[in-house]
Each structure stands twice: as structure tokens, then as C-alpha cells.
Amino acid sequence: MKCSGCLIGCLQFFRLSVTSLWEWLIDHDVVPGKMMCRKCQQPAKFLFYDFSFRCWRPRIVRKGSRMVKVQCTFHQSARKGSWLGNSLSSVIDIAHFCSLWLCTSYPKTVKLKRITGFTSLTVGNWTSACRETCISWASNPARRVGGQGTVVEVAEAKFGEKRYSLGRKKDVCWVIGGIQRGSSKIFLVHVDKQGKETLRRVLSENVLPGTSVINNCSNVYGTPSEQDSEQSDENHGLQFVLSNNSDADTRNAQRMLRRLRKFVPKGRKREQFQGYLAEYVFRQAYRPKERLHHFFVEASKVGSSRGSMIA
Ligand SMILES: [Zn+2]
Numbered sequence: 001m002k003c004s005g006c007l008i009g010c011l012q013f014f015r016l017s018v019t020s021l022w023e024w025l026i027d028h029d030v031v032p033g034k035m036m037c038r039k040c041q042q043p044a045k046f047l048f049y050d051f052s053f054r055c056w057r058p059r060i061v062r063k064g065s066r067m068v069k070v071q072c073t074f075h076q077s078a079r080k081g082s083w084l085g086n087s088l089s090s091v092i093d094i095a096h097f098c099s100l101w102l103c104t105s106y107p108k109t110v111k112l113k114r115i116t117g118f119t120s121l122t123v124g125n126w127t128s129a130c131r132e133t134c135i136s137w138a139s140n141p142a143r144r145v146g147g148q149g150t151v152v153e154v155a156e157a158k159f160g161e162k163r164y165s166l167g168r169k170k171d172v173c174w175v176i177g178g179i180q181r182g183s184s185k186i187f188l189v190h191v192d193k194q195g196k197e198t199l200r201r202v203l204s205e206n207v208l209p210g211t212s213v214i215n216n217c218s219n220v221y222g223t224p225s226e227q228d229s230e231q232s233d234e235n236h237g238l239q240f241v242l243s244n245n246s247d248a249d250t251r252n253a254q255r256m257l258r259r260l261r262k263f264v265p266k267g268r269k270r271e272q273f274q275g276y277l278a279e280y281v282f283r284q285a286y287r288p289k290e291r292l293h294h295f296f297v298e299a300s301k302v303g304s305s306r307g308s309m310i311a
């Protein structure tokens with residue numbers, strides 16, 4: 001990857017010419033900059049007008065008992081196998097859509113439909129693709145917070161709505177959030193039920209050993225005094241800090257969860273939470289001008305696993 005980090009805002013991204021935008025995508029490994037002709041094993045020529053690679057080299061092939069000269073017919077879309085997939089929408093439109101998706105607040109669907117002119121299906125599909133890219137980014141174990149000598153505040157909040165009418169079940173879940181003091185590093189995880197084991201699992205997956213953890217969930221998850229020395233290994237090297245006023249000591253984490261409550265649209269189902277939480281963590285991790293770089297770097301890793309299916 002040529003680009004190791006760039007700053008580009010939404011408007012600046014929109015002003016890029018087709019050529020510059022394509023080169024920007026190549027620099028971020030979203031699309032290939034070169035392709036070999038499979039028939040001649042030579043570099044194919046890139047055509048800007050349809051974003052494809054072609055080869056017209058003359059080749060000598062055997063036809064019966066004679067050797068004849070034919071022109072190579074190799075032709076392949078540069079988008080094939082990439083995150084941009086085989087979508088009917090143009091590369092420029094999709095790149096602009098992602099840029100808008102990253103800087104628009106909820107509710108996004110109506111705004112994005114109006115601005116881009118995409119159908120509801122296309123907006124829905126690309127919204128899912130963007131969210132899956134954020135999930136992939138957030139699930140990287142290297143994103144764990146804390147470390148030796150750091151303090152992480154942990155809090156929890158209940159999300160979702162109780163739907164008693166029409167015999168519908170309660171659609172609620174719990175979100176456990178942590179924030180590393182003195183940094184913008186956060187983690188957010190949604191869980192179906194509370195419990196000591198749940199908290200231990202969440203912390204072991206998201207917090208580095210050696211971290212001091214302050215939480216306001218002691219009534220549910222056990223007080224720090226209950227963590228005896230034998231349990232320290234089970235706590236994955238985490239130290240629970242005694243706090244006389246856990247509400248005050250975890251105010252940063254609680255503030256984050258209040259902001260999250262405003263960010264996630266009401267009425268979302270439990271299975272949708274992972275995407276919203278990952279998007280929130282991604283947005284918090286980077287300043288607006290850093291987001292496009294990191295988003296497309298992650299998109300290049302996600303590759304075509306979803307892109308090839310998009311309308
Ligand atoms: Zn970059």
C-alpha cells in the first residue's frame with residue numbers, strides 16, 4: 001500500500017477528478033493498479049473509460065497444423081474481486097456514497113437516497129457493506145484498550161425498547177462500554193445478559209493485561225474485594241480498583257454511553273447493534289479527515305467477500 005496515512009475531508013474527496021480518485025483508490029489497495037494478462041503473462045493495459053484491463057497483444061497459436069497470428073482478447077474489470085465488487089453503480093458513486101455515509105448522522109437512509117439518487121435497495125446494501133467494514137475494523141485484536149499502568153473506566157447501559165403491546169417480546173440488550181482515561185480509545189460490546197462471566201469475557205477480549213479497571217457494575221458482577229488472588233489469572237491480568245463513588249469515577253464511560261444512546265436510532269433490533277457500535281467506535285477513533293483513509297484501508301482487507309454480491 002502506497003499511502004501510510006492521509007488527511008482528506010468529505011468535500012475534498014468530492015472534488016477529486018475521476019483519475020485522481022481512481023489513483024487514490026489504487027494507493028489504498030481498494031482496486032489493483034496493475035494486472036497481468038492471463039493468456040500472455042504480460043501486463044494488461046488499463047482503460048479509464050470502463051475501469052478495466054485489456055490486452056491486444058498479437059500471439060502465435062497453433063490452428064491444426066498451422067501456426068497463426070491472433071490478437072489477445074483478455075478483458076477483466078478492475079473491480080472484480082475488490083470491495084467495490086460487481087456493482088451496477090459506478091466506482092465514483094460508490095466512493096462518494098461511502099464518504100457521505102461516514103460523515104452523515106442518523107437517520108441516514110433518506111438523506112443518502114436524496115443526495116445520491118440510489119434506490120432504497122442500493123442504499124441498504126452499501127450501508128450494510130460500510131457497517132461490515134467497521135465491524136471488521138473493530139474486531140481486530142490490536143484494537144484492545146488499556147495496558148500496563150493505564151486506567152479503563154467501564155460502564156453499562158440498557159438499550160432497546162420494551163414492547164409489551166401486541167404480544168411482542170422485549171427487544172432489549174445491554175451495552176458494556178469502556179474508555180481509557182487520557183485517550184480516545186474506547187470499546188463497546190452488546191451482550192444479551194448480565195453476569196460476572198459476561199463481564200470477564202468482555203474485558204478479556206477488549207482490555208489489555210496490566211490495566212486497572214473501574215466499573216459501576218459491581219452489584220451485578222461482583223465487588224473488587226471478591227476478586228481474590230487466585231482469580232487474578234481468570235481476570236486476565238486485570239486489576240479491579242476499589243471505588244467509593246463509582247458513578248463519579250466512571251463518568252467518562254457513562255458520558256460515552258449517553259452519547260451512544262443519541263447516536264443509535266431508536267427501535268433497532270439486537271442483531272443490528274454490533275454494526276452501530278462498531279461504527280461509533282470507528283468514528284470516535286479518528287478525526288473526520290482521517291476516517292476516509294482508515295475506512296478504505298479496511299475495505300481493501302475485507303475485499304470482495306461482500307462486494308461481489310452488491311446490487
Ligand atoms: Zn491515505
Ligand SMILES: [Zn+2]
Pocket residue numbers: 037038039040041042055056057072073074
Ligand atoms: Zn494478453
